[in-house]
Amino acid sequence: MNYKQSGVLTGEELRLPDNETLCRGKTIIIECVENIPCDPCETSCPKGAITVGGNICNLPKIDYTKCSGCGLCVAVCPGLAIFMAEKSPKGDWAEITIPYELLPHPKNGERVITMDRSGCDVGTGEIVRVTEFKKVQKSRLIVTVRIPAEDLNMVRHFRIAEGNHEQ
Amino acid sequence: MALKINKCDILIIGGGPAGLEAAYHAAKAAPGLKISIVEENFLLGGQLIKQTHSFFGSKNQFAGKRGFEIAELLMDRVRKNPDIDIHLQTSALGCYEGGIVACESMAEGCLKEFQPGRTIVAAGARENMAPFPGNDLPGVFGAGAAQTLMNVYGVLPGRKVVMLGAGNIGLIVSYQLMQAGAEVLAIIEGLPMIGGYHVHAAKIRRMGVPILASHTVVRATGKSTLEEVEVAPIDKNWKIAGESTVFQADTLCLAVGLTPGTELLEQSGCRMAFVKELGGHVAWHNDRMETSRPEILVAGDVSGIEEASTAMLEGKIAGLAAAEGLSGLDLSDEISRAQQELAGIRKGPYGEKACLGKDKLCKLSVR
Ligand SMILES: Cc1cc2nc3c(=O)[nH]c(=O)nc-3n(C[C@H](O)[C@H](O)[C@H](O)COP(=O)(O)OP(=O)(O)OC[C@H]3O[C@@H](n4cnc5c(N)ncnc54)[C@H](O)[C@@H]3O)c2cc1C
Ligand code: SF4
Ligand code: SF4
Numbered sequence: 001m002n003y004k005q006s007g008v009l010t011g012e013e014l015r016l017p018d019n020e021t022l023c024r025g026k027t028i029i030i031e032c033v034e035n036i037p038c039d040p041c042e043t044s045c046p047k048g049a050i051t052v053g054g055n056i057c058n059l060p061k062i063d064y065t066k067c068s069g070c071g072l073c074v075a076v077c078p079g080l081a082i083f084m085a086e087k088s089p090k091g092d093w094a095e096i097t098i099p100y101e102l103l104p105h106p107k108n109g110e111r112v113i114t115m116d117r118s119g120c121d122v123g124t125g126e127i128v129r130v131t132e133f134k135k136v137q138k139s140r141l142i143v144t145v146r147i148p149a150e151d152l153n154m155v156r157h158f159r160i161a162e163g164n165h166e167q
Numbered sequence: 168m169a170l171k172i173n174k175c176d177i178l179i180i181g182g183g184p185a186g187l188e189a190a191y192h193a194a195k196a197a198p199g200l201k202i203s204i205v206e207e208n209f210l211l212g213g214q215l216i217k218q219t220h221s222f223f224g225s226k227n228q229f230a231g232k233r234g235f236e237i238a239e240l241l242m243d244r245v246r247k248n249p250d251i252d253i254h255l256q257t258s259a260l261g262c263y264e265g266g267i268v269a270c271e272s273m274a275e276g277c278l279k280e281f282q283p284g285r286t287i288v289a290a291g292a293r294e295n296m297a298p299f300p301g302n303d304l305p306g307v308f309g310a311g312a313a314q315t316l317m318n319v320y321g322v323l324p325g326r327k328v329v330m331l332g333a334g335n336i337g338l339i340v341s342y343q344l345m346q347a348g349a350e351v352l353a354i355i356e357g358l359p360m361i362g363g364y365h366v367h368a369a370k371i372r373r374m375g376v377p378i379l380a381s382h383t384v385v386r387a388t389g390k391s392t393l394e395e396v397e398v399a400p401i402d403k404n405w406k407i408a409g410e411s412t413v414f415q416a417d418t419l420c421l422a423v424g425l426t427p428g429t430e431l432l433e434q435s436g437c438r439m440a441f442v443k444e445l446g447g448h449v450a451w452h453n454d455r456m457e458t459s460r461p462e463i464l465v466a467g468d469v470s471g472i473e474e475a476s477t478a479m480l481e482g483k484i485a486g487l488a489a490a491e492g493l494s495g496l497d498l499s500d501e502i503s504r505a506q507q508e509l510a511g512i513r514k515g516p517y518g519e520k521a522c523l524g525k526d527k528l529c530k531l532s533v534r
Contacts, residue, residue, distance in 0.1 A: 003368075004274065004361055004364055004365070005359060005360060005361065005380050006372070006378070006380075007365070007368035007371070007372040007378045008369070009365075009369065026338070031366075031369065032365075032366060033365060034364060034365050034366075034515070034516065035514075035515035035516055036223060036364050036366070036517055037223060037225075037476070037511070037512040037514070037517070037518065038224060038225075038230060039225055039226075040231035043225075043226050043230075044231065055511065056224075056225055056512060056514070057511075057512075057514045057515030057518070058510050061519075067362065067433035076231050077231075078220070078222055078223050078230065078231055079223070079366025079369075079370070080366065080370045081366045081370075083475040101346060102346060103346075103348075115373060115374075116373070117372060117373050118372055119372060119374055119375025119376065120375075121374050122462065136231065137221065138233075139233075140221075140531075157373040157374060
């Protein structure tokens, strides 16, 4: 089944960054593989690190040498298709930053159940950062979850475990 | 019923993104022209007021902003222009000889007659129905209607939802239902492929909502309201090709396409054409959005089902073309810039259908 049948991207369509890039620091991952007419990732990046180019239907490209890891594009992308990943050089932890538009709002320190691109549970993680870029996108949180390094390429969503959230 | 005669140069029917942009750009390009908008709803903004997701497109079409925020921006610039007057809760009923347009104002309880030099019809589209037993049960909604209930009126249509249709509307409304606290049990799609943008499919898939391609709703059942939705796999001839699954659902949303709302255009004697790629019957029009009747123009979903971004640009083109015709100004540069921008948006695979449809129209003769 390809992603047009399943709605889930697999290894072939995804060109995930290599280990070296991930270990260097915050690494933007753009999971936008169709030529849709869209370019806010390009126009909003303060460092000019994302290029769509003259044709608005081109695929966005990221230049890691220019990116500062500010996370603004994660907050802006209307497709919720941009994530940010980072891996510790020793490989003992990783962090994935996810755009999140659901209630209740996750809180720092909270443990969550991590989910993959098809909504299946992967494991658990801990919320380590919750930011909001109110000026560019209201009602969207940018949530960083600390997870085991081996889960990094799988985790793209999470849910707050029942009974775990204090209102 | 009392009759009020209203004078204006350009009358715009429909206050969605197409109509609002037509008004704004016509007024800006040719100051002094008097422009009226009639809108049957009690709010301006058309479909945009219920779109809580952030939009695609380019900066010029406010990409990245949420639909209702775009509606506010468009309304604001129209309201600020003293040459534009707005008639809410006012439906256009018919276009007659000599360009006369009759409207009924629910707000003022009167008939209003307009005698504009140009009329721009930007009346949008309506949702299609799907044929299956039980489609008239309470609990079966158009996806757009469910979205209006939820996002404009704050009423959750139901708790357990099955969505029919995996185009952008089906995917987006499913996501918004989940945001509002409903559970979407499955998205059912008759075609073997998801029709909407992958990014919309991806964000609902990772929340755990299955999308069943090559499936259809066989029937909906329930005593007095919807209780069960029977779904079965189908082959490429849409014949049942396997065992059914039954979902216990209180809500079934239909997102099976839109049809342009062309009654006024048909009634006014515009030349009509059936173009599948544009969603059905549409009024013939050229790339300046002019129909076969010189005083009538079209813009937005009524001229072919597309997007808010394209509706805004078509509105701009129609507004400019109407203003040019009445003011004698040369606005051809601005029109061609908008046409180029529109062509740019339609360049990708998702714009192919519209391009094909608009091309087909151009090849037909005016009469
Ligand atoms: C769920 C959903 C999600 C969408 N998501 C996106 C998206 O992400 N990006 C995007 O670009 N587009 C999106 N769209 C499409 C977009 O909303 C429409 O293409 C766009 O609104 C069309 O604009 P319009 O002005 O032609 O029509 P409309 O917005 O439908 O406006 C038409 C207006 O005309 C009024 N009217 C109709 N008949 C009369 C009459 N006789 N007299 C007076 N008034 C009348 C109606 O009340 C309405 O307000 C989405 C649509 C839906 C339903
Ligand atoms: S993280 Fe910041 S600098 Fe890097 S691509 Fe995104 S917006 Fe640009
Ligand atoms: S903003 Fe998001 S959806 Fe739009 S082109 Fe960039 S990555 Fe793709």
